[in-house]
Amino acid sequence: MESVCAIKMENITKRFGSIVANKGINLELREGEILSLLGENGSGKTTLMNMLSGIYFPDEGQIYVHGKPVTIASPKDAFDNGIGMIHQHFKLVDVFTATENIVLGLEDEGKLDLKAASRKVKEICDKYGFDIDPDQKIYDMSVSQKQTVEIVKVLYRGADILILDEPTAVLTPQETDKLFAIMRAMKADGKSLIIITHKLHEVLDVSDRVAILRKGEYIGDVATKDANQQSLTDMMVGRSVSLNIDRPTPVNVKPRLVIENVTAYDELGVKRLDDVSFTINAGEVLGIAGVAGSGQKELLESIAGLYPVASGKITYFGPENDKPRELVGLDPMSIRKNGICMSFVPEDRLGMGLVGTMGMTGNMMLRSWRKGKGLFVNRKEPEELANRIWKDLEVVTPSTNFPVRRMSGGNVQKVLVGREIAQAPSVLMTAYAVRGLDINTSYTIYNLLTEQKMKGVAVVYVGEDLDVLLELCDRLVILCGGQVSGVVDARAITKEEVGLLMTQHRKEDAAE
Amino acid sequence: MSTVTTTREPLIRISKRGGVLPAWKSWGIRLIGLALSLVVCGLLIVALIGINPLKVYGTIIDGALGTSKRTWVTIRDSMTMLCIAVGLAPAFKMRFWNIGAEGQILVGGIATAACMIYLKSLPTFLLLIIMIAVSLLAGAVWGFLPGFFKAKWNTNETLFTLMMNYIALQLTSFFVAKWETPYGSNKVGMINATGHEGWLPNLFSDGFNKDFGWNVVIVLAVTLFMYLYMNKSKHGYEIAVIGDSENTARYAGIRVNKAYVRTIVLSGAICGLAGFIAVSGASHTISTSTAGGRGFTAIIVAWLAQFNSVVMIIFSFLLIILEKGAQAIASQYGLSQEVSEMITGIILFFILGSEFFVNYTLRFRGKKVTK
Structure with a gap:
């Protein structure tokens, strides 16, 4: 008998305005496997997963869950289909306990029984070896514990397909190892998992299969055992890159x-x-x-x-x-x-390093606006600098006056780094x-x-x-x-x- | 497990437009919005009072621009409105919620009236210069206080400027009582009604008794100045950065507190000048209704124009024409003022609503998206 896929995405296309974020993508997640979704930033990984978790709705294409065609038009639909996504940014209430956060938003019949919920949380934790106390408040927890709460939250809701969006970005190597152990335990229990990451060694470490996206298109998939860092990079970038x-x-x-x-x-x-x-x-x-x-x-x-x-x-x-x-x-x-x-590329690009509503030129002026005598700003030099960075760093933008907040994250970063080095x-x-x-x-x-x-x-x-x-x-x-x-x-x-x-x-x- | 088994697209979805719309398209959307608002207003007029809506629109135009006197009054009031809006724009662009324009206009007006009363023996030109200076100063002081307190102790500027309005209002009552003529009327009446000392003179030929030409010149000069200030000057750049993100401003070495105080002083000063325009250039008297809510209406003008001084000219005229027209239909058809205000409200609603469609588009089920 041919095995049925946990998830099958068929010919999925998603556009934002004139930008095609996903183009005719066919993706399969087999039952009980860990699939890495690999791709550069802006290649459409998160968009694709957001269509599984009900945040976006595809323009074209069909999604099958366990072989059945489904409509996922809201996060609730995703849950009903057993799909749970763990986002990069935690969505937890700080002053609540783990259990309270986990049952938050569930519409069970009858009275809210926190004790029973706490017991059920404990069971899940014991089963997979999670290291959290159900009655601990979120603000007392470390980042890795908060992430665990997010995972328990989707398991509690009965998810058997889990999507983790760059879960290791906030973890130490030791915590990452622990997370991977948990992921393997879940896999052993028959869950199917997708992990989004761009760290190659992690891909090789934890997954069974790797699917690669590039510029919104599905490039292909390989069994992890047949891949290495160089081959994955080449597929991701589309040409050979020296690492x-x-x-x-x-x-x-x-x-x-x-x-x-x-x-x-x-x-x-x-x-x-x-x-x-x-x-x-x-x-x-x-x-x-x-x-x-x-x-x-x-x-x-x-x-x-x-x-x-x-x-x-x-x-x-x-x-x-x-x-x-x-x-x-x-x-x-x-x-x-x-x-x-002193040049400074701050972490919060649009909140500190750049002015989102202005274009590249306006942002170049952040460093030069005071220069020159007189009351008026000099736009000529910043304009030239903007043009130079636009060309040298291959910034994708319609013009140097296009608001930077509407550029993609990578391009925003190029503008910022380019300006700071030019100082x-x-x-x-x-x-x-x-x-x-x-x-x-x-x-x-x-x-x-x-x-x-x-x-x-x-x-x-x-x-x-x-x-x-x-x-x-x-x-x-x-x-x-x-x-x-x-x-x-x-x-x-x-x-x-x-x-x-x-x-x-x-x-x-x-x-x- | 889900009971849904087939793909069913939601009926309508909202999605963001990619890229920037060309100007003709975005203005086209706004014009469609305006046209739709007139249609809806028309339906409402028919439903409520059974009059031909085209007639009502005719009355609006006639009420605002029907005669040369009406036209000049419309221009005069638009200019006052524009002056206030242009003054408010830098504060709001910096996200400093200056709702104290009413007070700033009043103190500017009081200062103007005081000059007209106490300095009327001075030569006209000198008197006008002094009047302009003191009205600017009065408004500046009214702006400085909330700005300084915000910079120093981070007080809430919305409450502060609002309360400054009440102080200005009480101050106006006080001076009205002091200057009242005739005695006991509780009105100041026309100041210098015979000699016209301190009145802005005629610029063009004297159409009826005033042509308000200088109002136009002064306000347009201020508008042009503010356009350059906001778009070309270092201060204008600082304001734009602060309005977007205070942290970015600090990162760029902008002294945020200094800029706050400076900008709100400028904002108050121009609103004070609007008080001068209102007193010396229009009513020639001072009363507690000299500001008359224009300090609030101008906020709408400034925001609608997205703080672009030149676009504010259009919106000032639009709002004043609607206001004058509303008064005309109210008197001609024996309607209450509220009906005409409803019409103004509907039109504004559609204009604001069209901004949504400039940034987003609706997609309907089953329709294929074209590239």
């Missing part, structure tokens, strides 16, 4: 920014940076690793004069061996007026500079950063992909809960060791 990052030995290294005992609190008085000290060198790429939310954002913003520093010192040593300058207490304009050219800075700080970029552009960015390093710029690279951090950077600072848990030579440390440091507080270190 090596060139890391020349730093020359003429000297301190550029010395950070001493910096402590900072957020608006609610929570300590975000705790006695942070390290040195950023000119001529080096300094990587900053850490689980998301460990103080990376606050650290970079403190240096840039955008985050209030409660105590400590940040001292700048200029390239001309002029006298050191103290940056704490200066706002960005004062830093500029001191002749310090000819003495310090270049980047937060997740390649997030949302395709492999090819990512490597372009890595090369640009290395080029800056060789020009004697102090480059700071906050990253999430440990493999890249270890290949690109010269030294690594590892943050954990707002503290520095290690400053290490990136050439002489393993991924596992970094992973351990990411979850290990310095205080515990000292206690040993």
Whole structure:
């Protein structure tokens, strides 16, 4: 008997305006397998999965679940068909317990019996080896536990097909391993899973089969055992790409920014940076690793004069061996007026680095608007710069005046990174500079950063992909809960060791 | 398991338009919206009062533009409206909710009236210059206070500017009582009715008793200035960035608090100037109804025009023509003012609604999407 597929998508097309996000896609998820959906950003992975979870409705095509043709017009339809999606951004109520979040929105007959629900949650946890307490509040949980709650939530609703959208982006290597163990346990139990990711080693690690999308089209699928990183990349990009990052030995290294005992609190008085000290060198790429939310954002913003520093010192040593300058207490304009050219690619691109309603030209002006005498802004130079970046970085946009908020994430990032590098800075700080970029552009960015390093710029690279951090950077600072848990030579440390440091507080270190 | 077994597309779906519509298309949509609103209004008129709607529309046009005097009054009031809207635009573009234009107009008006009363012996030209200066200053002070408090202590500007309106209103009552003529009437009456000191002079030939030509010149000059200020100047750029994201502004080295105070002072000053236009250029008197709700209506004008000073000219005229026309149909057909306001409301609703269709499109079941 021919096996029936858990999901079969037939000839699915989805358009947004004139953009074709998915074009005639045929995808199969077999019963009891883990399928990786691989593709560059903007290749249509999330769009395709959103049609399974009822967020979008396909323009053309037919979806079959367990062999039956179905209509999925709402998330409820998806649940009725046993499809559960775990989104990248958690949808949990912080002040509720795990159980309360799990039963939220369920329309059961009769009275709400939280005790029974809690027992059922416990059963599910025991069955698959989940490590959560059903009665714990969400705000007390780690990111990985919150993700677990999301998974339990869909299992509780009886899902037998699970879709995980980039689940490992927020996890440490150890947590990732744990997640993969859980995924295998679910598979053993007969569930079918789709995992969206762009980390190749994870694809090879966890899945049975890989399906590849490129520019909205289905390229094909391969059994994982027949694939390797290079072959998958080539399929994803459509041509052969070199996966090596060139890391020349730093020359003429000297301190550029010395950070001493910096402590900072957020608006609610929570300590975000705790006695942070390290040195950023000119001529080096300094990587900053850490689980998301460990103080990376606050650290970079403190240096840039955008985050209030409660105590400590940040001292700048200029390239001309002029006298050191103290940056704490200066706002960005004062830093500029001191002749310090600091480039900063913030994590929140449209919320901090760019003006969404303006086009490329308007956004180039963010760095140059003050230049020149007189009351009026100079649009000519920014316009030229915009045109140059448009061409050099192959930004996809109808014109330099097209609002950047309507561009795709990768293009937005190109505009931002392109502008910041064009400043000819003495310090270049980047937060997740390649997030949302395709492999090819990512490597372009890595090369640009290395080029800056060789020009004697102090480059700071906050990253999430440990493999890249270890290949690109010269030294690594590892943050954990707002503290520095290690400053290490990136050439002489393993991924596992970094992973351990990411979850290990310095205080515990000292206690040993 | 699902009971649904066949594919059934939803009847209507909303989807975002890709790319930017060409100008003719987006303006076409807006025009269709306007035309539809007239049709709906027409049906409503027939249903409610059984009059030929075309006649009613004729009355609206006639009421607003029927005679040269009516036309000039329409132009005059449109210019005052435009001045206020142009003043409000920078504040709103910065997402500073200045609903205090009423108060800013009133204090500008009080300052103007005070000059007309106490300085009437000065030469006309000098007097007018002083009047313009003090009305700008008065409005600026009324803007500065909420701006400063917001920058310093992050007070809520909506409440603050609203409360400043009441202060201005009480202040107006006070001065009306002080300046009332004749004694006991509780009205100021025409100031300098005989000598016309401090009245904006005629620019063109004297059609009836005033032609309001200078109103047009002053307001259009301010409009042009603000257009350049908002679109070409560094300050205008700062305002646009802050309005989009305060964090981005700080990132770009913009001193946000300074920009807040500066912009709201400018916004208040222009609204104060509108008070001057209203008193010296139109009514030649001051009363608690000198602002008359225009400080709020102008908010609609500014938003409809998406803060584009030039587009605001169109919307100022549209709103004033509707208002004048509404008064005309109210008196001609013995209707209450509310019926005419309903018509204005319906038209505005359609104009705003057409913005939705500029950004989104509807797809119907079964219809194939063309590329």
